[in-house]
Amino acid sequence: MDGVDAESPDANASPNAGLSINLVVDDGSLLHFDESTPEIDSSNSKPSGDTPDSNKPYHTKRPHKKSRAGCQQCKRRKVKCDETRPACKACRLRKEKCIYPTTSASKAQSTTLVTRSTPISNSSTSSPRSSPQPCFDSDGSTVVVSEPMFRPPEMTDALDMKMLWFYTTRGYQFFSIQTGRSPAVDHVLQVKVVQHAFQSPFLMDCLMAVSSLHLRTMNQPVPAHRAAAYCSKAFEGYRKAIEAANPVDFPALIACSLLMVAVSSHPFRDPDSKPLYVIDWMQVWRGISLIFEIVTPRVLQDSGMAMLFYRPPVDLEKAASYIPNNLLFMVASIKSGDADDEHQQTYYDMLKYLGSLYQEIREHGFSPILDLRIVTFLTFVPRPFIPLAREHRPRALILLAHYLCFTKMTRGVWWLDGIADREIGHICKSVGEEWVHLLRVPQMVLRTEDKVEIAQLIINNRNWTPAEMDRYERDRDPRLITDLRLVDNQGSEIDISQGEWVIKSAFPIASPSNIANMPKYLDPYPELSSSVAEVMSNSS
Numbered sequence: 286m287d288g289v290d291a292e293s294p295d296a297n298a299s300p301n302a303g304l305s306i307n308l309v310v311d312d313g314s315l316l317h318f319d320e321s322t323p324e325i326d327s328s329n330s331k332p333s334g335d336t337p338d339s340n341k342p343y344h345t346k347r348p349h350k351k352s353r354a355g356c357q358q359c360k361r362r363k364v365k366c367d368e369t370r371p372a373c374k375a376c377r378l379r380k381e382k383c384i385y386p387t388t389s390a391s392k393a394q395s396t397t398l399v400t401r402s403t404p405i406s407n408s409s410t411s412s413p414r415s416s417p418q419p420c421f422d423s424d425g426s427t428v429v430v431s432e433p434m435f436r437p438p439e440m441t442d443a444l445d446m447k448m449l450w451f452y453t454t455r456g457y458q459f460f461s462i463q464t465g466r467s468p469a470v471d472h473v474l475q476v477k478v479v480q481h482a483f484q485s486p487f488l489m490d491c492l493m494a495v496s497s498l499h500l501r502t503m504n505q506p507v508p509a510h511r512a513a514a515y516c517s518k519a520f521e522g523y524r525k526a527i528e529a530a531n532p533v534d535f536p537a538l539i540a541c542s543l544l545m546v547a548v549s550s551h552p553f554r555d556p557d558s559k560p561l562y563v564i565d566w567m568q569v570w571r572g573i574s575l576i577f578e579i580v581t582p583r584v585l586q587d588s589g590m591a592m593l594f595y596r597p598p599v600d601l602e603k604a605a606s607y608i609p610n611n612l613l614f615m616v617a618s619i620k621s622g623d624a625d626d627e628h629q630q631t632y633y634d635m636l637k638y639l640g641s642l643y644q645e646i647r648e649h650g651f652s653p654i655l656d657l658r659i660v661t662f663l664t665f666v667p668r669p670f671i672p673l674a675r676e677h678r679p680r681a682l683i684l685l686a687h688y689l690c691f692t693k694m695t696r697g698v699w700w701l702d703g704i705a706d707r708e709i710g711h712i713c714k715s716v717g718e719e720w721v722h723l724l725r726v727p728q729m730v731l732r733t734e735d736k737v738e739i740a741q742l743i744i745n746n747r748n749w750t751p752a753e754m755d756r757y758e759r760d761r762d763p764r765l766i767t768d769l770r771l772v773d774n775q776g777s778e779i780d781i782s783q784g785e786w787v788i789k790s791a792f793p794i795a796s797p798s799n800i801a802n803m804p805k806y807l808d809p810y811p812e813l814s815s816s817v818a819e820v821m822s823n824s825s
Contacts, residue, residue, distance in 0.1 A: 487522025599776025
């Protein structure tokens, strides 16, 4: 907890014992002040003229200026800062980035030293609603945030605190391609989401679950039963919050819908979990659409989290021209009387969204936009397609297998690791021999880990090579600014104006579904929560 932890002096201690103060500053480091005064031994005290050093010349003490507005690095190292801007001398010598706290943060820090008689519990109960405000540099490259000065009373467990610390320092980076590129996105994920979690316990449970699963993928010692408990509480709390639909919890529901995708991914990494789990996982992605049907556009805008759901738009008519011929023929050849006859249009719609991935890699190669299209693809999946996949219809599974080939090119996202190899293998075993020829590409993708070779197999061009683009150019890709926006599930650009959805592109916006259909979204969640808990308990 930010603030002051002052130890009251013992009543029987010497009056000269002074005061010992522990101060937690904005960056989380602990400063210790011991304002003790050395006791005077009256038996050895003598007039100054009788001391042996009385003949030494007198030197005035060099004036000392205390540093109260130094940079964060000097505070962390507990050294004096000369407060030179934009970079102090110490940081220049150490070749470190010099970051100064905001004026409001410094002021808040100094005001915590006013009194030591106020109980710490009082400060924790009065500050949960405090909102940290970001301060962006002129170049927009860095952001200094004054953190909320409180600790939630229910978080007394050391593991709980470790989970929250891990999310705010590293875990948040895996939920947007803009983290590290956009200070505003970093602020939302690192601060705003945590702020809402303090007010809505189910979101805090979700953060705990995300961190515990992430740390276990890094082989860190997080007990399996604790991770299972976090996941179970997250699923239960999220489900109850959706059913209650309390407007106070709407911002937390928005954030939780995104994080729940990672929480529900654990069975992919367990060899003993149910096959074709990707079908259940699709339902979780569709849950994001459910939240957008519950909350109003104004709530989404006011929450400050709309940017987390930015997607590149999809031109479905153009994307259709990039569909592989064998997949197009698989759907076009459906005859009257076929079991899939009445679902032919659903397959066509699915093919168009899949075509947008082929279009992206052919036109632009590897890029953050391609990664985003791959990750968010399941949010575009037509709703009628999910029951077809749940029935294990061969055409539905084959289309899923070709999508999973793309996920193998997305590196560095812990909750996507291993999905393609596991699920493509299950699909190949599930379809009959008459469909195997349509899985030739997915089967070849299983045999390689080379990203370029995977792309060559997907687009059926062994001579294809990606355009050379260094990391700086990828980070400064103008499409990260121009092509990311709010998009409906038909790929059309939309906006929020006066608290209502407004269509900005020529493509028609989907009519919202009736909220009465909500239980259809909630059906898989009990199954998901129990399967995740079972997997975690078996791995302990």
